[in-house]
Amino acid sequence: MRVVAGNYGGRPLKSLAGQTTRPTTDKVKGAIFNMIGPYFDGGRVLDLYAGSGGLAIEAVSRGMTSALLVEKDRRAQTVIQENIRMTKEEDKFSLWKMEATRALARLDQVFDLVLLDPPYAKEQIVSDIENLAQRQLLSQEVLVVCETDKSVELPQEIAGLSIWKQKNYGISKVTVYVR
Structure with missing residues (x-):
């Protein structure tokens, strides 16, 4: 894994071994952006x-x-911190070491x-978007990028946001919501 483009383009990213996280491949990451x-x-x-932190980085x-990364897994947190250090701009990143619901x-x-x-086993996207919208934490021009298993069907609209783009990449589906 690596940073695909931009200021950190080409720099290697560490990922977590095992099944706790599923790092987004460079191909899918490039396609998303x-x-x-x-x-x-x-x-x-x-x-x-956040997993390895690759998407936020x-x-x-x-x-x-700036980026706020939320991750509950301790081993993943260590990987995120190493990846943030690689940017040499640590001040642009904050890592919250907790579950997503607590962070929300x-x-x-x-x-x-x-x-x-x-x-994939814990699809929370609809409730997460509803929570963010209800608490007015989404800018007017917000982009909400959701990565799921390709079999997951997300609603056309969630909390005033609508699907703008959607595409399958292998076993993954990327869905982008906008106002």
Whole structure:
């Protein structure tokens, strides 16, 4: 795994061995950012199920100002910290070491890009988006990127957001919601 493009482009990313996380492949990561960007002019990123941190790091590499990563797995947290150090811009990243539901209750800032890639066994996307919208944590121009198993059917609309783009990549499906 590596950062695909931007300021950190080409730098290697560590990933967690085993089945606890499913790192997004470089191919899918590149495709996601080509769908939504591919580059940004500032903004805040929320990566609610950070895994290795690769998606949030890619977003900052491509121009987002800062990223908040949430991860409950201790081994994954260690990998995220190593990957953040690799950027040499640690001040752009915050890591919250807790479950997503606990983090959602504590959030108090508005996000321009939300990355939702929960473990396939625990699909939480609809409730996560509803929670973020209800608490007014989504900017007017927000992009919500959801990565799921290709068999998962998400609703056309969630909390005032509608599917803008959707595409399958192997066993994964990427769905992007906008206002």
